[in-house]
Amino acid sequence: MATIHFKCPLEGCDYDRQVTRRGAINHWHRHGEPTETFPIASQQGRHSTDPNTWLWQTIIARWNTLPSNHPQLAPGIALLHFLAAKKTPIHHGLTTNIHHTFSIEPTAIHLNTDVLNATLSTTAELATGPSLIASANSMWAADHNKAHFFHSLQQMASSSILLDRPEDLCAIINLPPSTDGLKACQLHLPDSVKSIGLPKTPVPEFGTAYTPRGHITNIHIDSLYEATITTTVLGRKLLLQWPASDHNLQMLKRFHWTTDAWRLLSLYPLLRDIKVTFCEHGTVEHLPPGALHAVMALDNSAM
Numbered sequence: 001m002a003t004i005h006f007k008c009p010l011e012g013c014d015y016d017r018q019v020t021r022r023g024a025i026n027h028w029h030r031h032g033e034p035t036e037t038f039p040i041a042s043q044q045g046r047h048s049t050d051p052n053t054w055l056w057q058t059i060i061a062r063w064n065t066l067p068s069n070h071p072q073l074a075p076g077i078a079l080l081h082f083l084a085a086k087k088t089p090i091h092h093g094l095t096t097n098i099h100h101t102f103s104i105e106p107t108a109i110h111l112n113t114d115v116l117n118a119t120l121s122t123t124a125e126l127a128t129g130p131s132l133i134a135s136a137n138s139m140w141a142a143d144h145n146k147a148h149f150f151h152s153l154q155q156m157a158s159s160s161i162l163l164d165r166p167e168d169l170c171a172i173i174n175l176p177p178s179t180d181g182l183k184a185c186q187l188h189l190p191d192s193v194k195s196i197g198l199p200k201t202p203v204p205e206f207g208t209a210y211t212p213r214g215h216i217t218n219i220h221i222d223s224l225y226e227a228t229i230t231t232t233v234l235g236r237k238l239l240l241q242w243p244a245s246d247h248n249l250q251m252l253k254r255f256h257w258t259t260d261a262w263r264l265l266s267l268y269p270l271l272r273d274i275k276v277t278f279c280e281h282g283t284v285e286h287l288p289p290g291a292l293h294a295v296m297a298l299d300n301s302a303m
Contacts (some may be wrong), residue, residue, distance in 0.1 A: 007054065034065070055278065056084035059238065062298050066214045076216060076296060079268060083276060091119075091277045096284035101231040103186035111234065111302060114181035114208060120250060137298065173209040182208060184232075211237075211297040219267065219294045228287040232279040235301025239277040244290035247272055252292060279303065 006024035008015040008031075014026055028038050038061065060080045067075045098105050177183045187206060211217075213235075221244070222228045230239065242248050251270045269276075271292070277285050285291055295303070 007051070010055075010058075014205070036288050044257050049200050052087070052090055053084075054078070054224065055090050056088075059298065060084065063075055063214075063296075067218075072214050075282030076214070079216075079296075081269065083274075088274060088276050091275060092278055093279060093283035093285045095284045096280060096282045098231070098233070101189070101229075101282070101284055102182075102233075103188065103296065104184065106182055106185045106233045108234075109183045110185055111208070111210075112173055114178050115180065117178035125182050171211045171215050174207040176207055182206075189293070190212065208233075208302055209295075210302045212298075213297055213301075214297050215295075215297040217295045218272075219292055221290055221292055222287060224290045227289055228291075230279070230283075230285045230287065230303050232281060232283045233302050235297065236303060237279040237282075237298060237301050238296040239285055239293060240296070241277070241287060241291050241293040242271045243273055243288075244292060245272065 006015070006017065006019050006027070008027060010031055010033075013031070019027075025038055060077065063073070063076050065078055066076075095101075177187075219240075219242075224244075248271050255267045255270070277283070279285065293302060
């Protein structure tokens with residue numbers, strides 16, 4: 001029986017052996033991954049054992065399972081192939097231990113409590129899943145309200161989002177934590193980042209962003225003066241970031257802030273020094289002041 005050399009690309013897994021294709025798929029299933037995201041193409045045979053290449057293959061395969069009518073399917077695939085072809089390294093964050101950020105591990109109950117206590121305003125912005133995250137001054141459709149977001153949460157929890165209408169889902173950003181929600185989980189900064197950023201403080205201000213699978217944010221800057229520490233509490237995301245260099249700011253000014261050119265991937269190849277972080281449950285990443293960044297949601301996720 002023909003065998004292949006299978007090295008599992010998932011972080012923390014040391015599975016590396018000569019096995020049948022079925023044996024490799026069975027191992028993939030033990031991680032909770034569906035067959036559709038298995039990184040070896042059906043006719044591929046032997047493949048690269050480079051973990052970075054394997055992870056790009058896995059991410060691309062995952063994105064390809066979006067509904068065929070999803071507005072971000074084609075742009076996302078084009079961007080992922082561009083990054084993979086450039087052999088862009090994939091980082092894994094400062095830590096992937098959720099207890100380095102929360103004393104009590106967050107659960108769906110904590111997240112839902114924050115939503116229940118939220119008032120959707122310009123500080124807690126709502127947007128349809130396939131569309132861009134709204135800017136602070138933008139308006140969303142009248143029916144994209146709190147009830148709509150709860151419907152999205154139910155869909156996120158109950159299906160793999162193989163929906164006929166991706167627009168039935170919506171995203172929410174800057175959701176403030178409540179005393180019975182994420183605040184109850186006792187957020188604290190990891191020791192490795194307590195002294196990073198301006199100002200230095202052990203008592204951070206924070207908010208949560210919920211994004212359904214397939215959502216791509218625009219390229220944006222959180223703050224020119226303060227650092228951001230991101231923690232992934234649900235699902236998996238790709239965090240793309242670029243330094244606020246003169247060149248990158250000029251490109252952003254020339255294209256992104258005046259047109260929608262970024263949506264056609266015109267902006268990504270022009271920016272320099274990209275850093276890509278694969279964010280999963282517990283991943284902590286530091287965004288320096290002024291860092292340009294965007295997020296691609298590989299799963300229904302919260303950060």
